[in-house]
Amino acid sequence: MAGAAGQAPRGARLRLGFAAAGVLLGAADTYVVVITLPAIMTSVGIDLAHLQQATPIISGFLVGYVAALPLLGRLSDLYGRAPVLTACLLLFAAGSLLTASANTLGEVVAGRALQGAGGGGLVPVTLALVADLWPARRRGVPLGMVGAVQEFGSVVGPLYGAALSAASTWRAIFYVNMPLAAMVAAGVRAPWSRGQRVSTARRPDRAGWTLAAVCAATTVLAVAAPPALKDNITTGAAFTPLLTDTGITSPIALLALLSALALLVRELTVPATVRPLLPIRDLKRGLQRLDWIGGALVALVLGCVVVSFASADPQRAVVGDSAPVLLPAATVLTALFVLRELRTADPLVDLRALRNRAAVGSLVTNLAVGAALMAALVDVPVFARATVDPDSQVAAALVLARLLVAVPLGAVLGGLLVGRAGYRGVAGGGMVLAALMFVLMAGWSATALSDPLAGISWLHATDLELAGCGLGFGLAIVPITAAILGVVPQRLHGMAASLTVAARMVGMLAGLSLLTAIGLRRFYSVQAMLPDPARLCPTTPLNCVAYNNLVTGAAIDELHVVFLGAAACAAIAALTAVSLLRRSGSAVVLGMGIA
Known part of the structure; x- marks a missing residue:
């Protein structure tokens, strides 16, 4: 990681600006469900009188948000801030696509969980980025800016959601996330936002960017299947399955898969003179050092805690019906996690570093x-x-x-x-x-x-x-x-x-x-x-x-x-x-x- 002294001020500001834009996008989306939940419930066949059935939409997002935090934070320590920020934005965009095209409760929950994992990871990685770019004596203002952006997202999220819902449908909110996430990711990966001189940096991966754009566009079309295109005589053939009734065999879906495969091959074989769009070859080193067992344990612990409280009916109890099983399980898993982290050479959470008061x-x-x-x-x-x-x-x-x-x-x-x-x-x-x-x-x-x-x-x-x-x-x-x-x-x-x-x-x-x-x-x-109301209003006790x-x-x-x-x-x-x-x-x- 580059130290503060090695970063040009302008590059540091630009890099933080794009990362903060991602934080704003994720924060706004966190609160947008306040406005869209009734419309989502109707679309997936849940009656508004049965609000409790929509609980997984909220708890799924929270589980994804919290459970992935330690893994993503630690991965950014091992692999770098910019690549993990990009990965978080891709997760967020994928979750947005799945949510926007969902027709069942399970699809919405899965999409929101992906959004939670991606959006949640943006915050700690951006905070760590500030600590990398600014020395301790100069961190006050940039940390304050990140905090301000995050909280500003909570203000504009419901308003932004209400405006888009009024102009279109609730699905438009999540479809719009994809180009926004792509623009932020491009800014994070750009050389001029990373303190590099464009004239001396390795050449940009134009082929990778082209394949990524084709992959993103065809994936969106394959999943969303806009009726205006799908039902059109000219363009409808691109959405018709070739082998079975499964949409994955349609020409547009096959093109998305082929472009994704081509992008993977390109990034694995990119020349040394080209700066890869996705530094996949470097990822192997970070993944090998990542404590996956510790990550799984802490994700399970946090998931148990989140579900125990998020599924509670406060009229009956502080915790949900599953808490008598989940909370003891979380206790046992926590003990296993502590033992694991104390014994492994490269822990997910360095408990010794956290002993400081x-x-x-x-x-x-x-x-x-x-x-x-x-x-x-x-x-x-x-x-x-x-x-x-x-x-x-x-x-x-x-x-x-x-x-x-x-x-x-x-x-x-x-x-x-x-x-x-x-x-x-x-x-x-x-x-x-x-x-x-x-x-x-x-x-x-x-x-x-x-x-x-x-x-x-x-x-x-x-x-x-x-x-x-x-x-x-x-x-x-x-x-x-x-x-x-x-x-x-x-x-x-x-x-x-x-x-x-x-x-x-x-x-x-x-x-x-x-x-x-x-x-x-x-x-x-x-x-x-x-x-008794009958004593207060003998003639109209019901009103x-x-x-x-x-x-x-x-x-x-x-x-x-x-x-x-x-x-x-x-x-x-x-x-x-x-x-x-x-x-x-x-x-x-x-x-x-x-x-």
């Missing part, structure tokens, strides 16, 4: 941050629907946007402040701010979101509280990540970054189940004490406004409890940040230049 603090803090953040993402829109916007999911999402917009601003600000206040100061301060805002949110009344502030009709106190909460989360992003990257060797940056992302995701899932279950317990206890208002009050009480729980999680994150993170790394010199 700052590394442990980064992971533990991220668990608590994830739990608190998920409460905001889920329950702020629920509060809006329960009070001021009962009939508009879009309006409720815009309430959440007041929090989300502040997160990227906080991430950039955190990158600027980390050199002066240190890791523990910025992260701890940010999470204290988030905790205080959650405490204020726990006191919201039924009209809080619409009550004007200081007589200004368009401004509300809740706007400032939501923005403050988002700002607090944003401030914590950079120091938590920079803390672990600053104490592990450069050869392990990918592994370390992947673990921080995985920790936050696990915290989000566990926090969602736990806090929702606690909140529902409060709701049911309050509901049990409500008077009793007074009783409905009391139920709404019980729901608000439930959300207050969740917000208090989120405040506790944020406070724990602040405590672990202050007590476990280092005061600072090297003296941070702000700016995007390279020393």
Whole structure:
């Protein structure tokens, strides 16, 4: 991996810019399902009244996202950041194609799992790329930019999805991903984004690019089979199977397979004077060193944890019905994983490198941050629907946007402040701010979101509280990540970054189940004490406004409890940040230049 000193500033910025564009694409797609889920359910034959049947669409994405993180992070340490970023984008594009053309639930789940694996891998590899390109004293701002881009994706994802769905169908969202992923991959692989002089670099692999374009175009056509072409008298023959009723024997599908084979042969035999599009020959070295057994074990552990919490029905339990089997299995697999990593010569996760207090603090803090953040993402829109916007999911999402917009601003600000206040100061301060805002949110009344502030009709106190909460989360992003990257060797940056992302995701899932279950317990206890609607409204007991208002009050009480729980999680994150993170790394010199 090139050190910071060996990179031209412009090349470093360009390379990070393309990698960050991939992070934005993946982050936006993570949240787009919020808008598209009902339409996807209808397309695959699931009634909207049976929402639980669509759970695999969400949990499949999460399993792919989390389980592949350690493998992809470690592979980037062994094989290089740019090749793994390209592979992640290809996985993401393949998953998008499968999802867009899906007609069954299984196909959607498989497509979303591939998208999760590809999109999830983009984040830690990009964070590791920052650590490779910038020395510790200059990482604050670029890490903040990556964090800001990731959180900005969570804001634009639902809006982007809603706009494309309105203009076309939900499938268009995923079809558009493919050319976007291809453009980002081309930018990542371009010599001028890698600090190379185009005049002195090896010649680009024009034949490889041509074969890749043919392969991509024919694959999309074969899988999507657009009716306008398939049913056309002139072009329909290209989609007609030659030997059986299986579409894979159609001329267009055979052309896709042949072009893929030709691309593979080309990349294996590319001359030394040509820079290969896909450095497959170098991949063998990285794959031989990769701890596949450790990767399988940690993927199974994370998969068991994700499914245990993602399949939970909080009205009945914190974990799903399969948890009594999956969680003990995860415990046994974790023990096997630890034994494996301690004994193997080239471990997937170097546990010895993580014994540093700052590394442990980064992971533990991220668990608590994830739990608190998920409460905001889920329950702020629920509060809006329960009070001021009962009939508009879009309006409720815009309430959440007041929090989300502040997160990227906080991430950039955190990158600027980390050199002066240190890791523990910025992260701890940010999470204290988030905790205080959650405490204020726990006191919201039924009209809080619409009550004007200081007589200004368009401004509300809740706007400032939501923005403050988002700002607090944003401030914590950079120091938590920079803390672990600053104490592990450069050869392990990918592994370390992947673990921080995985920790936050696990915290989000566990926090969602736990806090929702606690909140529902409060709701049911309050509901049990409500008077009978027949006593309140003897003439209209089935449509009793007074009783409905009391139920709404019980729901608000439930959300207050969740917000208090989120405040506790944020406070724990602040405590672990202050007590476990280092005061600072090297003296941070702000700016995007390279020393």
